[in-house]
Amino acid sequence: MSTTLGDDWEMVIGLEVHCELLTATKLFCGCRNAFGDEPNTNVCPVCLGLPGSLPVLNTGAVERAMAIGTALGCEIRPSSFHRKNYFYPDQPKDYQISQYDEPINTGGRLELPDGSVVGITRAHLEEDTGKTLHVGEGGRIHAADHSLVDYNRAGVPLVEIVSEPEIRTAAQARAYVAELRAVLVATGASDGRMEEGSMRVDANVSVRPAGNEVMGTRCEIKNLNSLRSLTRAIEYEADRQVALLDAGGTIDQETRHWDEEAGRTSTMRSKEEANDYRYFPEPDLVPLAPGAEWIERVAAGIGPLPAERRLALAALFDGGPTPAQRDQILAVVDLGLDPLLRSATDAGVPATLALARTANEVATDTDAALRLERTSFATLLGLEANGTLSATQTKAVLAVLLERGGGDPGGIAAELGFESLSSGSLAATVADIVAAHPDEWARFVEGDKKMTGFFVGAVMKATGGNANGKAVTAELARLAAP
């Protein structure tokens, strides 16, 4: 349920997700597909739309689109390209080459971690536009004095994934985009970086009386560039529509812009002003008809998908993970950190410890985590598991490992002055403290459980908190043994 709508209303949400594909080159020319290069350096006659230039389709983009279709359970079909005609300075040819009535992927589904399923209408190929910079008045379009265009992004391959209007809450919309992102990353088709604009979301939102089957009038919200924007915009928009309807008003079908700072949506374009895109078949390209052998080859190259990887992690927990651990597993797989976690459990580290360290400490810096040497991580957690390092020490060593991208955990522990806590020195510390407290020791040996706490506390105090509690307990038990 939405946090804002009451029981009387239901949201109907369909999402269009544009995903930039991780190819070496653009969709129709050999210019580099790269983010952040100097403006107008990755351009050629084709992606600048110079007179006489012609597009040639990129195999890499087609294969990534097919991989996305496969991962979403779509039918991969013969397809063709159309021209979508509209004038805009960031569109070099003043038309966009896109797939229209014959998309490459149709009819898939995405199962979300909570078990709900959202239908996928289609996932088609199209080209991206250039980037426009609005100059003057804080870069806002309406107040800009003039605009500057960089065509490096023009022609970058996109797949637009269109969901069925089957999403019912903002939280489900968020879960859908998060899961979709994880799937796209898993297929290798996308880096999933919403903050760099490589995934962009438009939301079609309508409301209807709960239990009603008829769709309400929908508004399309543009410019949702983070999961937070997506959730806020949908909730704002649903509330706005409900307030309008409650007051006896009607909803105009329109395109609305999400203003992240103001936290509200506003009219961009009404249906009456809607563009007449004059779609027609792109005469400069021929149809695409991938054969079964090609489709199978692409499918075979796709690694395990997030749902499968979550199941694999859950299976590491005897009796299953706790609800909190399930949430951690979800986060770890979303971030693509499960191979790191598995490297530790494969080395014998208990799953509970490996998950806790991955979800809590490692996940704070995903970029560093994805670079981290897996053997370093596994070795470090092994030292914590066998009591050589305390939790506090492990975290300190881990921070250094993340910074350096790897290294020898034992050596780093030494650098940090944790040598005193090698197992030998721990035993010496415990022995010293036992010798200093003969009465308490006698009670411990007789089975007084309270004395365990006394000795562990004393050892902790002596080591400045750097001892491993479990290791101390084990050492006490060893000394007390007959």
Next chain:
Amino acid sequence: MTVENGPAGAHPSTAALSRADVVHVARLARLDLSEDELELFTGQLASVLDYAADVAALDLTGVRPTAHPLPVVNVLRDDVVAPSLERDIVLAMAPSVEDDRFSVPRIVGEEP
């Protein structure tokens, strides 16, 4: 997105071309027409469309549209980087440049 172009019906719409149609089309095509041009073009376009009425009136139910003269599929290139143009050459073509970008007057209305 929605798909609007359905298959051709037996009786497609070919209402006579009006002045308002020509105004609408000029707006879509980003052309300004004077009153005289509007008058002239409405007449000339109407006569061409009138000539094409024979085609518009044919019952072609069941005939496949031909978008392309030759039946070729799957023309692709490898995903290999080719040299881009020198930026100086690219920007030298432009009517107006600022900060290594193409400069345009302010944009009214958002991207479609």
Next chain:
Amino acid sequence: MSADGRSARRTAADIASAVAAGEESAAAVLDAHLAVIESREPDLHAFVSVLGDEARERAAAIDRSVAAGEPVGPLAGVPVALKDNLCTLGLATTCSSKILEGWRPPYDATVVRRLADAGAVIIGKTNMDEFAMGSSTENSSSGPTRNPHDTAKVPGGSSGGSAAAVAAGFAPLGLGSDTGGSIRQPAAFCGVVGMKPTYGAVSRYGLVAFASSLDQIGPFATTVADAALLLEVIGGHDPADSTSLDGPAPAARSRLGEGVDGLRVGLCAQLLTGAAPDVAARVHEAAEALAVAGARVEEVSIPEFDYGLSAYYLLAPAEASSNLARYDGVRYGLRVDAPDAAAMNRATRTAGFGAEVKRRIMLGTYALSAGYYDAYYGQAQRVRTLVVEAFARAYADHDVLLGATAPTTAFAIGSKADDPLAMYLSDLFTIPSNLAGHPAISVPFGTGDDGLPVGVQVLAPALAEPLLFAVAAALEVATPQEETVP
């Protein structure tokens, strides 16, 4: 004509072999042609730009190669007139439009590179109807080209500059583009050979698009053999054009000497209906000549051709309306300033495009717009299917088809300027081959009652260029009188 004019009338094949053998310098060949240009160009205006300096450098380079014993191509030292919608690296390419004035492409069209590889010398960029939209070469920002046979007449169009240049002896070879007849009709009007290849046989990369699914680059020449030679040089697969056919260029010269004995020729009624009596008479004489040479000539009726013109004038403007959207004042070419971007687009396009281009952009925009797509564009695409199927039926019984290239001989400058539909009708006979993507050629065959050249058109199935040129060569041999030198 200067003494060197004799050399200017020689065939490309002769020139190339003389240059390659070191018997004649490319520089001398070029100078001879530049001299002809100097004397007659002021009357004709065949060129948008004459590339004297660039051509001299190029000719000198070829002469150095010959002197050094290096291999030179099959067009060594042959001047070629290039339609100004073919991109030339660093050299103005205007499409005879104000909107592209001053634009220097940062790349060469594929055909331009192939010409260079073959040793050809580009002598100039020729005048045309703006963006290839027209049948008279009157719709040019630099003014009309005149017919070398009668300067009060149009040279045809849209490739009228290339046709006039070859007819006037400015260059033995020319390149044009043919979307609905824009090579064949001016070839007929100017009394030269003009040929539209199979769609996809010649790369369109670097050809400024008019209607992409119909456009095709093709040769002009004074002889059938020269036209075939030029096609072999420019044709063949190009990975930069997705619609380029696999495989090498058509072996256009492979059957040139074979004659037409035993060939089945269909004299197509629809390619004569509405033709002037003198034009129709020449076509019938051509048919007889082929029969005398051993062909079996039969009349054939292809009623679907009657819908071709309507379909063409919906399809071509529709594609053009999209192809010409990019001239918006942002990245290259003309900009007319205005307070906001959309107003700047409008001001630029309004000032930069001529009336015929605007008319076709409007027509095409209308044909694609919501509510009319099915009635016009969709319907025209289905007519295209009918035309393709009708051709297939005709070719089941005939090897080639024969008809007129244009309904009349060259008409007077200005006579159709105010009636677009009348102008469009001059493309009636050439359009079916564009709709089907088939090759066709116009061969000069005598003159009309006005003494102006008449062109006879031969049509052949896709990739049947060798056959097409064989029939054209037979017609050339049978031409009723010596070619009139304008």
